[in-house]
Amino acid sequence: MNWDLSQWCPLIDDRCFLQWLVKIPSEQEQLRARQISAQQINKVEELWKTNPDASFEDLEKPGVDDEPQPVALKYEDAYQYQNVFAPLIKLEADYDKMMKESQSKDNVTVRWDIGLNKKRIAYFVFPKEDNELRLVPGDELRLRYSGDAAHPVWQAVGHVIKLTAQEEVALELRASQGVPIDVNHGFSVDFVWKSTSFDRMQGAMKTFAVDETSVSGYIYHHLLGHEVEVQMVRNTLPRRFGAPGLPELNASQVFAVKSVLQKPISLIQGPPGTGKTVTSAAIVYHMAKQGQGQVLVCAPSNVAVDQLAEKISTTGLKVVRLCAKSREAVSSPVEHLTLHYQVRHLDTSEKSELHKLQQLKDEQGELSSSDEKKYKALKRATEREISQSADVICCTCVGAGDPRLANFRFRQVLIDESTQATEPECLIPLVLGVKQVVLVGDHCQLGPVIMCKKAARAGLAQSLFERLVLLGVKPIRLQVQYRMHPCLSEFPSNSFYEGTLQNGVTINERQSSGIDFPWPVPNRPMFFYVQMGQEEISASGTSYLNRTEAANVEKIVTTFLRSGVVPSQIGVITPYEGQRAYIVNYMSRNGSLRQQLYKEIEVASVDSFQGREKDYIIVSCVRSNEHQGIGFLNDPRRLNVALTRARYGIVILGNPKVLSKQPLWNGLLTHYKENECLVEGPLNNLKQSMVQFQKPKKIYNERRLFFGGGPGIVPNDNFGAASSSPNVDRRSSRARGTYMPPGPPNGTHKPGVHPTGFPMPRVPLPPFPGSPSQPYAIPSRGAVHGPVRAVPQVPQPGSRGFGAGRGNASAPIGHHLPHQQGTQQNVGTIGSPFNFPPLDIPNSQPSVGGPLSQPGFVNNVQGASQTIRDGFSMGGMSQDFLGEDFKSQGSHVPYNIADFSTQASQGGYAVDYASQGAQSGFPGNFLNQNSQAGYSRFGAGNDFMTQDYMNHGSQGLFTQAGFNDPSQDDASQSHFGAANPNQLQSQGLMNSLYSQPFAHYNTQPLNLQSPQQQQPQQGQGSQNQNLHYNG
Incomplete structure (x- = not known):
């Protein structure tokens, strides 16, 4: 050079x-x-x-562009299930093998040591790069030396037992013979790919298909998406639902434990910091005490399994933590619970002989063939004895396929972090004879990591938890968060969990004493630090970095350290590996304090921080460009995780002009600006920023439910039912549990969608009885119910009493519906092949763009956006009032996602989105009994709307999506005090657009108390309709 x-x-x-x-x-x-x-x-x-x-x-070339068959929502049988998932698992396995085997490092410097078990350990630096590969404890690596004059060619395989923050790897070698311990330079490191996890997934799917005893008949049909009669587990419920050694449960946790113990399949949604580990431990405790055999507890990651095993052991149950043999040398916080530890310390008559052989093996490295055979037999017998005596066995999902559990049968299985596991991965513990399964997770946070893009696009990135939610299984949500300062939980609660999260910690409990940090608003430990630095492509060419943000991250970290914060309390999150590496390097080189302090600060990706917390979090957004978008940051689940890691305070660095183009980020920036926490300038003199936001783009993504995670399958009108002969039961051998053939789909509604794109069940959760009350407010802007500060700015309607569509029965409408009268007309044909009454039946209602929708809102701008599909309005079932423009919200079509920050009511009136049960079924508990609380499940022959809250007369007659089965006695229309239900053969005469109360409709006074005989009025679209309910 x-x-x-x-x-x-x-x-x-x-x-x-x-x-x-x-x-x-x-x-x-x-x-x-x-x-x-x-x-x-x-x-x-x-x-x-x-x-x-x-x-x-x-x-x-042929085959290059071929896409695998995508996953479905329902499957005809387990063979079809296997035929869909097996190719996807193979794709992921091939990709993983190719990626690992292509990774190799040359010219590695090694230092040598000897472990406690006399095995050689090689230490070397293995720097993280911008590739997709992640090194974790337990991985196998091959260490090679090409040889020289004094040393022959040498290679050995070992397991990673430790990874340090300084990117140093500790590799324990299997064999210690011939190790060139006097050589330190010139080594090469290769990855060794193992197919174990993929083989066990394939094996579990095969078992699911061919072994009738693998799961109960009820769970078999439920997992395949078949309609099955609801079953309850007959157990004697405990008097109290807590468990010894665990904190007292709150109301939502008690409700979760009680519900789970009575159901064969349960989903528990645990938002950040809501104590799902404690809840899971309580569930396992009561399951174990029921005397139905051992309980199997799994999770996709070893960290999650360790945390849960530790918590369960505090209840007094006997717990065995089963580790993979490759991880037995990895240090663990639950070492005393591990099977290999208990084998070494078992006090039995066989112990002395086994101990002698183990000691001999450790010293010599190997045993004679006869001693080795004897050693293995004694060890297997001891392992079996310990495992059989346990109340609970804990392992990873893949670990449940360990041969040591091959002869075990588990009636009850709990899977934690199930939303981070693929379906076939969850299936491994389920096919061990399960009759009662509990899936714990949060589909509003990050899902499974799929490396192969083809497999991810086909649906492998969708978890079993998510698919069951789409099928209508209602998750039980834990509602009290104990992690974040109340100010920090406000936006995530309102944006991702419909405002249902309550604070189990007070402001005083989350104020750091003695920490002098320049928060712009002293009692709000958060701010968005405006950055205008440009993004760059990182050295690898596959990632991004932002030097300006990195420099300011160092300044913020230094300020925290100077104010008395310990390095281990600080976490830096960035979505890009290029920025992570640059921040680590920049702080170590340019930090004004001791270099060691900066090395102790964890800088990691959003994915790495999931499930963990720090006292203070700094988020570097990186992206800052005019046209290329915001990449990873588009995923609402990634933003949710980033915002919910901090306990005491959070600082976000980013470019508002770029981020505000995305609706959810726009809402976050608006939230910070309203709270005077959008700032710029030097840290010691922060001032409110006057930066102007971009108008957020509408997002119309018709084949994806999520922005960054997996395909988020959108079922067809048959909900993905693939049976060519749906009424033929080919599962006679799985007769346990009454099978109900798929038949006609239960409505052509699509499953519900969260305002930020998450899948939601088609029916909402009931309110939890006796749950802690949520603070409410009736601000001047017109909100009537919902959490404090949850409601976006809306024009004030001309109503009295409660505002914005929640007035008394005699209150005037206001000025929002000036063009509604006389605008309904016949367009298109209503009706579909699914037993819905066609338009020409006298008792059917005509519509514009969908049953009973109104085209004339705000100068008739809405009608054009409403289209007809199978007799239903795709865009017109609910309205989002934003300023003076009504936007189609697509309540039963989960792709039309309008501005996330302002979810409006069913009637086009802007009220609180936290209570909108009829937006295709948000799963949140309805925080006000006067909200749309009675949203029953879809389906011909089922009850439709069961609203029975009269107090404010607010909900009108919100019926199903424009049809009623003529054979249906519609008991749902008995609200408003009607004593006897009436048989309605059409719409119910009021649609979702009329959820606001009004005293005059076409100048006709309406009676809210009972159905009345009334002549059809112009504009109501009623033909020969006598029974008329007024809303």
Whole structure:
């Protein structure tokens, strides 16, 4: 290398590479060139991972673009289930194998040590790069030395037993013979790929298909999505639902434990900091005490299993933590619970002989063949004895396929963090004879990590928990969070959990004594620090960094440290590996305090922080560009995780002009601005920023439920039912549990969708009896119910009493519906092949763009956005009032996601989105009994709307989506004090747009107390309709 700078020359001149480096194509060559799309470039880059010589011509070869069969919502039988998932698992396995085996590091420097078990340990630095591979304890690596004059060629395989924050790896070698311990340089490290986890997934699916005893008949049909009669578990419930050694349970936790003990399949949604580990431990305790055999407890990660095993052991139950053999040398906080530890310390007659053989093996490295055979037999017998005597066995989902559990049967299984596991991964513990299963997780946080994009697009990234939610299984949500300062929980609660999260900690409990940090608002430990620095491509070319943000992260960290915060209390989160590496490097080089302090601060990705917490969190958003978007930050689940890690305070660094284009980020920025926490300037003199936001883009993504995580399947009208002969029961051998053939779909409604895109059940959760009350407010802006500060700014209607569509029965409408009278007309044909009354039946109601929708809101701008699909309005079932513009919300179509920050009511009146049960079924508990609380499940022959709250007369007659089965006695219409239900053969005469009360409709006074005989009025679209309910 010539370091004489005078002899250096530039490679780029006038924004072009020098010709000797990159030849400028001739005119003829330019004519022959073809346009290449970004999609084609991405596909070629994917091909390069397996074939470095691939070109664009290879994209035209058959099979290159073939997509695997996507996952469904329902399956005809377990064989079809296996046929769908098996290719996806193989795709992921092949990709994982290719990625691991392609990773190799040369010129590695090694230092040697000897472990407690006399085995050699190699320490070396293995720097993280911007690739997709993650090294974790238990991984196998091959260490190689090419040899020299004094040393022969040598290689050995070992297990990673430790990873330090300084990126140093501790590798325990299997064999200690011939190790070149006097050599420290010139080593190479290769990954060793193991197919164990993928093989066990494939094996579990095969078992599920061929072994009738693998799961109960009820669970079999439920997992496949079949309609099954509801069953309850007959158990004697305990008098109290807490458990010894655990904190006292709150009301929502008690409700969860009580419900789970009575159901064969249960979902528990645990938002951040709501104590799901304690709740899970209480459930396992009561299951174990029921005397139905051992309880199997699993999770996809070892960290989650360790945490749960530790918590369960405090209840007094005998717990065995089963570890993979490759992890037995990895240090664990529950070492005393592990099976290998208990084998070594078992006090039995066989112990002395086993101990002698173990000691001999440790000293010599190997035993004679006869001693080895004897040692293995004694060890297996001891392991079996300990496992059989346990009340609870804890292991990872993949670990449940360990041969040591092959002959065990578990009637009761609990899977924690189930939303981070793939379906086949969850199936491994379930096929061990399960009759009662509990899935714990949070589908509003990050899902499973799928490396292969093809498999992810096909649906492998969707968890079993999510699919069951889409099928209508109602998750039980824990509601009291004990982690965050109340100010920090406000936005996540309102944006991701419909405002249902309550604070189990007070402001005083989350005020740091002696910490002098310059928060812009002293009693609100949060601020958004406006940054205008440009993003850059990182050195790897596959990630991003932002130098300005990194420099300010260092300043914030230093200020925290100077104010008395311990390094271990601080966490820095960034979504990009390039930024993570740059921040670590920048702080160590430019930090004004001791370098060791900065090394102790954890800097990691959002994914790495899931399930964990720190006292103070700093978030670096990185992205800052005009046109390329915000990448990872688009995923609402990633934002949810980032915002909910902090206990005492949070600082976010980013460019508001870029981030505000995305609706959810726009809502976050607006929240910070309203609280005077959007700031700029030096840290010691922060001032409110006057930056103007971009208007957020509407998001219309018709085939995805989530922005960044998996395909989020959207079922077809048959909800993905794949049976060609749905009325034929081919599962006679699975007769336990009454099977109900799929038949006609239960309504053509799509499953509900959360305002930020999460899948929601088609029916909401009931209110928890006796749960702690949530603070309410009736601010001047017109909110009537819901959590404090949850309601966006809306124009004040001209109503009296409660505001915005919640007035008394005699209150005037206000001025929001000036064009509603006389606007209904017949457009298109209503009706579909699913037993819905066609339009020409006299008792059916005509509509515009959907049953009983109104086209004329606000100068008739709405009608054009309403379209007809199978007789239903795709966009017109609910309205989002934003300023003076009504936007189609698509209540039963889960793709039309309007501005997240302002979810409006069913009637186009802007009220609190926390209570909108009829938005296709938000699962939140309805915090006010006068909200849309009675949202029953869809389906011909089922009851439709069961609202029975009269107090404010607010809900009108919100019926189903424009149809009623003629054979249905519609008991749902008995609200408003009607003593006897009436048989309605049409709409119920009021639609979702009329959820606001009004005293005059076409100048006709209405009686809210009972149905009345009334002549059809112009504009009501009623033909020969006598029974008329007024809303």
